[in-house]
Amino acid sequence: MRQETKCIEGGYTPKNGEPRMIPIYQSTTFKYDTSEDMGKLFDLEASGYFYTRLQNPTNDLVAAKICELEGGSAGMLTSSGQAANFFAVFNIAGAGDHVVASTAIYGGTYNLFNVTMRRMGIDFTFVEPDCTDEELEAAFKPNTKAVFGETIANPALTVFDIERFANAAHQHGVPLIVDNTFATPINCRPFEFGADIVTHSTTKYMDGHDATVGGALIDSGKFDWMAHADKFPGLCTPDESYHGITYVEKFGNEAAYITKATAQLMRDLGSIPSPMNCYMLNLGLESLAVRMQRHCENAQKVAEFLQANPNVEYVTYPGLPGDVSYELAQKYLPNGSCGVISFGVKGGRAAAEQFMKHLKLAIIATHVADAHTCVLHPASATHRQLSDEELIACGVKPDMVRLSVGIENVDDIIEDLSQALSSI
């Protein structure tokens, strides 16, 4: 099946007389005839459901669809994108370990790594996505367990050179984890460029309608854990909390990583999405391919309009020739990047505030990447406590507006931006 077809048909094929839509298994527990039957599930000797904190059939059908879209071997859903990125790293790195991450990542992920996971004893080295080979090489340590980056960074909108970072990771015997939230598997499939694990905040384009917070964790099944068994004892040596199972031996490279994340992390941390939310996520996935196409078409036109507007200082969008990421976007995102654009309003912070005040269609929201066009002026919202100097120091320009182009008629979006810009 092609991607558009997988969006509709992937993950679930009803048998004779079964419901067309995925059923919502709104049940915490599952019934068994004998204790022996249930015992086999607890021993991971048989697969099946017993308690929704670990696994739920509705969730698994939707995870299977995303896994097919990414071309992976196994996948799971989490209650948020934050949980997915935490699981992705914590499944293979613990206290005393180290991870190399790109600086161009979502602020929430940066904080998760740099504050919370450091507190858990995991060390991080952050490298610029366009660092030299020497700088990248120098970031690795003997205890490095993974490399992490974002296909299209939120909000920097730089494109990650997946192949280059995958090669570096593999030379050091560790996997590359890629957060593919903004590109979605419609526009980029990181596994095709050597990534080993993909994460998503499904809250964004996958849900696409401002309805549900969620995350996904997908394994390519290609990383050879046993070849680097000394680095990954959690996968390659017996798990005493599961009767001495060795995940790679028992489940193979295809399923070991996700089985461990389910059996240990979901069991102990319980970041499970509700079956109802997964059902709604599935509705979003059905139209993902057509929506992404429209998001990209609209964003390209809006970016070109902004570039030509006299009240606009600069525009950042990977689809614009001359953009810092244009070349990489041609390679990794030939069918389009995403609907998010950032631009500067001439006249600085005050002018940007004036512009925001005059918008009528575009709503002001901290959210991005869904059907509704929305805008955020970080200097007067998320970063409002900072002075202009402090803003510049942390890479957020006072005049910068982040615009998430929706799937309304593009002429309405442009008219709205145009009248608000001319109010300055």
Ligand SMILES: *Cc1c(COP(=O)(O)O)cnc(C)c1O
């Ligand atoms: C939003 C976002 C996250 C966090 O996801 P939540 O679902 O909000 O927890 C992680 N990565 C990227 C790229 C995001 O845009």
